[in-house]
Amino acid sequence: MQSVSIKNVEKTFSNTKELGSFTVFDDISLNIQEGEFVSLLGPSGCGKSTLLNIIAGLDKATKGTIYVGDHLVNGPGSDRGVVFQEAALMPWLTVLDNVTFALKKKLPKQEAKKRAEEYLKLVHLSRFLDSYPYELSGGMKQRVSIARALAMDPDILLMDEPFGALDEQTRSMLHKELHDIWEKTQKTIIFVTHNIRESILLSDRIVLMGTRPGGIREVYPVSLDRPRDTSSTGFIQLEKEINSVLAKEIDKVMKEEIGDGYSR
């Protein structure tokens, strides 16, 4: 498995006519160990997806570098599997084909099919193997996309709010599955979520990002024993702490929006 080290990364979008150039964050550094499970938390628009995309090699950082193991990231690769915030399914492929599509580069056809079916069963979609994406509900699409990334079995899993559109039961079932897979395969996982509980439940460390200006605000190591109990005091304590820091971030934005700080 692989470590990920992020060094002084800045991302500026310069194509935006309206805002001139827009700096999402300007100096992010973070070292993620091999086999570590790190969550990214932060208000909407703070740059979580942007950072994930940079790690995935899909976007270029305007400054700074990312290393995966010893390799400088300068493009996407199948060592890093991504669950996108949108489902990103190929509309011309069936559910099953969408998953095997991701495996064809690695496995022979029959094996790819078998493995795809297995992971689709995991997300309860066995009945919909031959459906096309437009025939699926929002949550079903997201589950296909999760199955696809898991089936790829990459060293590093980058997950952007993978469980956002799922009901709580399915979600906690998948929490368990993801946790098992992680334990078994010792993958490095970077996990974006809005759900503080979810992040505490799953991660070794929680990275809290802020906005305006964007960047890392706090990093919380989670030292609770697994499996974690959401009603334990340590859990509740941490949840409260993170919540209050996040609340401050949101407040700041709110003031900017409503107060005099910003005028058009």
Next chain:
Amino acid sequence: MQSVSIKNVEKTFSNTKELGSFTVFDDISLNIQEGEFVSLLGPSGCGKSTLLNIIAGLDKATKGTIYVGDHLVNGPGSDRGVVFQEAALMPWLTVLDNVTFALKKKLPKQEAKKRAEEYLKLVHLSRFLDSYPYELSGGMKQRVSIARALAMDPDILLMDEPFGALDEQTRSMLHKELHDIWEKTQKTIIFVTHNIRESILLSDRIVLMGTRPGGIREVYPVSLDRPRDTSSTGFIQLEKEINSVLAKEIDKVMKEEIGDGYSR
């Protein structure tokens, strides 16, 4: 404002080659009062979005009828505003224009603009009025879409997981705003969510749907006083109850997937 009454509604998709015809639910009846706030809960793929679309007039029920007030629904109308599960923004319009787009049919230009700006401020997007949708994060798109529906000020609001991609702070801020708007304007609101807490927090009644076969399992009236306290015993009690029923639904699916009940 308007009541909504759903009478023996069935929805079957007959175009699916794989599954033959697929019946999502076959007999849903529900009366929603004027000014009532009703939440739809249920496992992924049970037909919440489908039902919402039928009420919106976008899909046709294969059987049964829907009345809004005295009118039989046979097409979409601006009396029913919809927040879609996907953001559904026009990619060629800026954030501001996307919102005014929904108002142009009702208001003069200047007024439309003013109102759009107001609601975009509410969702903290004043800085991004002139951005195009592709320049927004997932949560930001969803907020535009919420602002758009609220600005339209329809009699009936149909919201499909509107807060799914938002961080908890923004989410609870919007809970408050939505609640205030609802109290002030006495809108009828049908609200799809996966978040049991959210549904208890906001609604007058919670409709719990199931799948395979699809349909309404239970309807829970929420009689707690507002503003509701998530740590009150009534709240926790109800949460547990709903949780356990939902868990049963999911279990059923799981058995089907993993057990012998279903084979390919």
Next chain:
Amino acid sequence: GEGSASGEDVNIGYFPNLDHAAGIVGKEKGYFEDEMGDRPVEFQNFPNGNDFIDALDGGSIDIGYVGPGPAINYYLSGGEIVVIGAAANGATLLVSQEDTDIHNIEDLDGHAFGTPGNGCTHNVQLEIMMKEEGLESSRIGGTVDHQSHVAPASSVGMFEQGELDAYAAPEPWGTLLEQEHNANVISEWDEVFLGEELASVVLVTTPEYLEENPEEVDNVLRAHKKSVEFTQENTDETLATVNNLIYDLTQNELPEEVLVKAWDRLEVTTETHADALQDWATASYELNFLEEEPDLDGFVDTSRLDSILDEE
């Protein structure tokens, strides 16, 4: 005003080509205007017979110079057209590519010949001569391959690249092929079928126009006569006029020696051989270009021209 012949203008059509010298000279020298008095004259030039006929049929020209082939075919398919005089006779040359051994009609056996149009004047002339030698075109199952729409312009390139063996050429292209590309002459202009007799350009109008505007027709014919006389007496100036027109249209001139030589292979004249036209049409029928036996009665009416020629 466009697209109709009504009103004041007299619209005259012609081709920018050597055998249309009468029309070209008349236009350049202003003979038509002179005769027409205060009625304005408009000229239009055409690249091929079909377009000319379309224009006449659609009423955008009233009168004009055209080859007999399109005129006869149009007449025989029920079109309203009448020949009121000849403008030039001759002007067909049969040539073969320099590397072929084709020097006589019978040598064509097994080779390919081209003609500017299908069943055009030159096509019929060549095929009827072949028929006398017992040869038939591939069109009717014979052994000589026929390419029916080789524009004179294309013929040069095809000769150069050896892709066409023989060509029934209108002047001045026959001469051009002979002089510039060393083509063999299979048959001189006066040896081809109907040779000197067959009109290469005739002056036509519609019977309706003839009936309703006899004076204008007479004026045109008078100018036509003047032009023909001029060209007969002033070869150099005529050739220069034609070449200038070509230059004005294409920024290019034909070599002078080609024009001079070609000039000898045709005869600008008002002499109309109605029987040659009938013979040509009959030959066309014999060659299966026409389905019914042609009867050109009423196609030629040179009475007005004859009386003008008699005026002096």
Next chain:
Amino acid sequence: MVIAVRRIIFFATLFTIWEILYRLNQVYEVRSTTLFPSPIGAVEQLYIGFFETGILTEALSQSLQRIAVGFTLAVIIGALLGIVLGISKIADETLGSLVIALQSVPSIVWLPIAFVLFGVGNTAIIFVVTLGGTWAMTLNMRMGIKNVEPILIRAAKTMGYQGKELVWRVMIPASIPSALTGMRLAWAFGWRALMAAELIGRGGLGRTLMDARDFYNMDLVIAIMVIIAVIGLIVEYLVFNKIEKNVLSRWGLNDNR
């Protein structure tokens, strides 16, 4: 079935109106009677051409061979060019300008150039047909590629797809709707170019058409038009329409109203 009936009624109505117009014109002579074609006359010509003289049978078989080759080449070349222009900015800015510059150049201009390059013959004709269809395919393919949802390309990249495979497995499938329009147009403009090219007199429907015009046999001209149209319809319903229905229904785009 309903569709077929609808279509038949539609065309039958057109046919009848046309024939009535023709007869009215014969009587009132509003327009030239020689050049106004009659649909019944065209049907007659079709019968004669196929079953009596056989000239249409022969011409058709020649033209079909040429259009088949030319169309195939146009689609392949056009697709390749379109992909290159859609993907590479440099190519779009240089080669792209050339494509735009050349696409307005009519077949009559290409013809002499083709003669110079390939000599007079089938090759030259096929060259012209290919050119006739290529640009439509190129531009549609290019726009199809440019319009692929970026997220799909990004997703495929993280799965290890790149270069040729990315094009083949993602960009091309995603551009099929555009490519389909390109193919339809390539087919149509290929025919147009073919008709122009066959005028040089090496057989085919184009030559027959010109010959017919030379003798003012407008009914035969219409008969040839009908042949082209019918072949167009056959190909449309056996090929293009099938693909389109399939693609649109897979993508859930069937009921856009």
Next chain:
Amino acid sequence: MVIAVRRIIFFATLFTIWEILYRLNQVYEVRSTTLFPSPIGAVEQLYIGFFETGILTEALSQSLQRIAVGFTLAVIIGALLGIVLGISKIADETLGSLVIALQSVPSIVWLPIAFVLFGVGNTAIIFVVTLGGTWAMTLNMRMGIKNVEPILIRAAKTMGYQGKELVWRVMIPASIPSALTGMRLAWAFGWRALMAAELIGRGGLGRTLMDARDFYNMDLVIAIMVIIAVIGLIVEYLVFNKIEKNVLSRWGLNDNR
């Protein structure tokens, strides 16, 4: 700037290679020397035609008027037709078949029909040009409409948009990329049809081109090609490209690779 330089280098290279080929051919006579045009000769012809004889100036102004009217009509009619076909299933099954049947019919066939309908003149030419461009616009617009993301239409419907307004405010904006390709093709095929139509002898570049061909002035043929190409490029970069850049960047499709 970089783009412009790139483009100039590209075209200059083509020009040079061509002239070299021409000179080699003059010496070795691989191909017909009469018909092989020289680019320098073409430039000369351009100079003469614009500044000495003036024939190109006149022909160009005539052709431009016709293409302007014909193109505009083609885009408008094509867009309307395409929208109708894209929206209405019945229209697609009947009128759509007709469009498909007619689009392969070449201009040479339309020409005599246009004469019968409009007489020989500008109207007939513009008719043919319009027909030449319409189908490309129609088919692209149709596919554009069919390809609009259903969710956008659904969203607009819930905001009270329907009928004409839905088409105008949602379907058309959403189909602009397709429509743009349609316009580009309508422009190109409009020119092609124009060249064919102008042969009937009412002036314009088409006629000059034919005359030049008939009298072996291949340099002038190329000069006319260059004129058409340059106009194409000007329109491309002043109109189409601007719109495209604008649209693609708004939609975030700029960096598809």
